[in-house]
Amino acid sequence: MEADKTVETSINIPADTKSKSKGKAPLSISSKTVVEPPPKRGVKKGLAIGDFVLRLCAMGATTGAAVTVGNAQQTLPFFTQFLQFQAQYNDIPTLVFFMIACAIVTGYLVISLPFSVICIIRPLATPPRLLLVIFDAMVAGLTIAAGSATASIIYLAHNGNPNTNWLPFCQQFGDFCQSVSGAVVGCLIAGALLLFILILSAFALKRS
Template sequence: MKSGPIELGESKSLSPKAGVRRGVSILDFILRILAFIGTLGSAIAMATTNETLPFSTQFIRFRAEYDDLLTLTFFVAANGVVSAYLLFSLSISIFNIVRSNAQSSRILLVILDTAMLGLLTAGASAAAAIVYLAHNGNARANWFPICQQFNSFCERISGSLIGSFIGVAVLILLILLSAVALSRRK
């Protein structure tokens, strides 16, 4: 221990463990922002997807919209819920940066992240099945591929899956990161 008065400008330095915890918390915050951008972008891209094709006359048109299929509507809802959760969880992540010893908030995030991972995976996987059918069809079910006619529609719904699956991967990383941070507390 150092004896004598403390000089101005001298500050307590963080212990190496606290510095690592703070770094993990900052990485957690950055990954949450990345997942938020991916899921919000996917929801917006899918929700604004539609295409209209003219038929032989100007009065008859074929239109494809995301809400024609309940699976794609579920995809938008799931991505919207996960985006809202990720926005909310940013405040808890900031709390973990400030108080790097907080353990109960990190446990709460692991539980909620796992639930959101399940929801997002369900929505993205269901939408991926529909996108596959839109591209390739199914001869046994008389489902014809529609992407030859609705090319722009199919490109947008396929592209919106990318952000959602990025969100899935980032949520997996967040869960693993939190689990590692919790296991190294002692």
């Protein structure tokens, strides 16, 4: 058998002497890519840290409100042991709803803390922050609803209603009403903190 022969051909293209003589530079095509500046990671991390701190404050407020209402009770001292008037939170359905709502919000805030830590570690991650925004809005509505409903009941307990002959309840049970009033204030503070958390989260998502 004959060995295969490979023929190499080369084409020499003469240089354009006219362009060299006239001093014209060869044309070159260059493409420039615009590099966008990276997102401000430090700003997002600062917002995530603020979110974590506000969650801890809101959790403390709702926990204090739930514990205060659960332990709020008063017995009038000027009756015998066989006939006594006692005020407890479970005597008023609104206070029962208030305590359950505060307990639910506290449990949610405890569960949300790991997600908030994830946002601190990965400040550019959008899914965990978006998930927190959705549930934060629901919990903020529940907190404000519970605080507002209980505030209206406490207002009637302090002032009564002369048009319906409702006597002021807190004239006899002053300590009980004072404890519940403090719990309502704590609940409304927690609602305000949750709204501020929503604003921070929305601002962080907008900058992504």
